[in-house]
Amino acid sequence: MRGEKGVSRRRMMQVVAGGGSALAALSALTLGSCKATADLDITQFNSWLQGVRDEAAARGVSAATLDDAFKGVAFNYDVIALDQKQPEGTMTFVDYLARVVNDKRVANGRALFQQHQVLLKQIGGLYGVQPRFIVALWGIESNYGAQQGDYRVVEALATLAYEGRRAEFFRKELLNALEILQHHDVSAGNMLGSWAGAMGQCQFMPSSYLRFAVDADGDGKRDIWNSTADVFGSIANYLAGNDWNASQTWGREVKLPAQLDSNLVSLDIEKSLEEWRKLGLRRADGGVLPVVHKLNASLVRPDDTSGPAYLVYGNYKAIMKWNRSTYFATAVGTLADKIEQG
Template identity: 85%
Template sequence: MRGGKGMNRRRVLRALAGGGLALAVAPAVMLGSRPAFAGLDITQFNAWIQGVREEAATRGVSSATLDEAFKGVAFNYDVIALDQKQPESTITFVDYLARVVNDKRVAAGRDLYRQNLALLTRIGTLYGVQPRFIVALWGIESNFGAQQGDYRIVEALATLAYEGRRAEFFRKELINALEILEHHDVSAGNMLGSWAGAMGQCQFMPSSYLRFAVDADGDGKRDIWNSTADVFGSIANYLAGNDWKPDQTWGREVKLPAHLDSNLISLDIQKPLEEWKKLGLRRVDGGDLPVVHKLDASLVRPDDTTGPAYLVYGNYKAIMKWNRSTYFATAVGTLADRIEQG
C-alpha cells in the first residue's frame, strides 16, 4: 500500500490501538482532572442522554436495561483526553514488530495454543480458520485476555458521541451496546473495554459483537470477556465472515530486486506468484517463490520505502478488515507463524 508520511502515521496509530501498545508509547496524559476542552459544553449531557434513551427504546431496548446502562454514567474527561492525546508516533514497522511479536508473547502464545489445542481444533474446523491465527489475534488484541481495558463501555461511547468529532459513528456504537445489554449477554457493570469502546478479549466494537460474537461454549451467552471458547469462536467467525480461506496462509517476507517499480507495492495490485518470480522477487533466504501454489498475491511494504517487504494473499486482506493497518496485519501473520513453529 502506498502513501506518504501522513498515511503512514495514521496506519501506525491504528496499529498501536489494535496491538495493545497505545498505553506503552503514549505521552503522559493528565487524567482525573477536569480540563476545559475548547468549545465543549457538557451542561446538556444529561439531556442528550435522554435523547439516546428515546432512540434506543424505539429499537426495543427496555426501560430497565436503560436504567441499568446509564446508572452513574457521567461525561468522562479522561476518555476525551486520551482520544485527543493519541501519540503522533513515528515508530518504524521493525520497532513495532519487535514490541508486538516479542519472545515473551510468542512463548505465551505457544503455551496457550498447546493448552487449548482441543478447543482450538474444534473451533478451527467449524469455521475453517487455522488455530494459530485465532491465537495470534487474541494475543495482539488483549495479550491473551490480560489487557481488556477497564472503561465502562456505555460511558466511554456516550462521552465520545457527545463530544462530537465522530458523533454519528459513536452514537451508533452506543445504541449497539445498549442492544447487547438488552440481550443479557453481559451486565452493564461488566461491559468493560478500552476508552475507544472496544470490548473484551478480542476487542470487538459493539457493531462487530452483534455481527460476529458467538456462544461457542453453549451456556446461552456470547461472553467475549470471560469465556475462552466464546472468544475463540468469535474471532474465527469474524475471519470466516470476511472471506477467510482455510487452505491458504497470509503471506511471506520477500527480497526485492534492486530496480523494482515502486508502483507495484500496493494492495490494489494482484499478480500470480509466477509473475512476481519473473519480476525478480525471492524468498528472504534467496530461494525461489513457491510458484507451485497458484495464488494471487499483492506486494506490501509497511514502511512504504524502507524496511521489510511481504507478498500477501487473500487472508491478509481479511485481517485488514479487522484493523486497516499493514503494521497490524503483518504482525498478526508473523505471530501466527512463530506460534506454529514452536
C-alpha cells in the first residue's frame, strides 16, 4: 500500500470531486505539467505494448482478447498529467469532512439504504458486514455509482506502466486487467474507471477485483459497473476478507485532555477503553467513555496535532486497508453513522 499521508491528500481530492471521473475536468489545466514526459521515447510505446501482449499471452490470455483490449490504445498524456499533479493538501480535515459527508450525500445514502434494504440485509448477513458501511463506501468511492470514471482502464494502466515512475505496480495491474477481460466479466470498451485504473462503482483496482469481486446476482458475471448486487457483495467481501468484525463499529470522536502525550496518537498503539478513560479521554459530548465494552482502541487525529480526534477499533483498520488515509477512513465511518441515524 502507498504511504498514508501521500494517499490521504491525493485521495482526498478524488473523493471531494465525487469519484475518479471528475478529475478529468482537471486535465486541461494540468497538461502543462507533462514536461517530465519530454524525455520519454513515446515512439517505443507500441513496441513496449507488444512485450505486455507476449507476457499476457504466456499467462493464457487469448489473442482475440488482447486484440480487443489494445484496439486504439495510445499513450494518454492526460493520465500522466493527473498522476504528476500532486495536490498541495491545504484543506483541513474539518473542511474535507464537510465536503465529503455533506447533507446531499447523507440524504442520498439514507434513501438508497432504504431502497435496497432487503438486498443489503441479505448481503450483510452473508458476509458479516453491517449494511451502513457498504453504502458508505459506495457513496464515497463513486457517489453511489454516479461517478465511476470514464478512462479506458487498459489505456490508463498501460500509460502509467510505460511512464515508469511506478512501472512494476501498474504493469501488474495491467496484466490483471487483461486477465479480467479474458474471463469475459466485462468488455474492453466497458472497462472504464479513474485515470489511475480504479474501476466501477466500488473503484477496485484490477488486483482487488480478482481477489474480492463477486457475482452476487447470479448472472455469471462479476459486474461492479452495472449490478448493484455485485457492487454490494464485492464491497462486503473485501471488508470480510480484511478481518471485519460485525459485532463492532468503527470508532467514535473523543475529547482529549489538555495534556496528553502526542506519541499516543498512533494506529500502532492499542489500549482498552478503560485505559483511555484513565488517561482523561471523554466522549465528544463530554460524557464518560463506555468502558463496559471490552474493546481495544487506537487514537487517531487526521490532522496530526489539531482538529478532531477519534478512538478507532479494528474495523477502522480494515477500512484503512481499502485506502490508507485517515481522512478517507474517518469519512467512511462518519457517513455510515449518519446513514444509520436517518
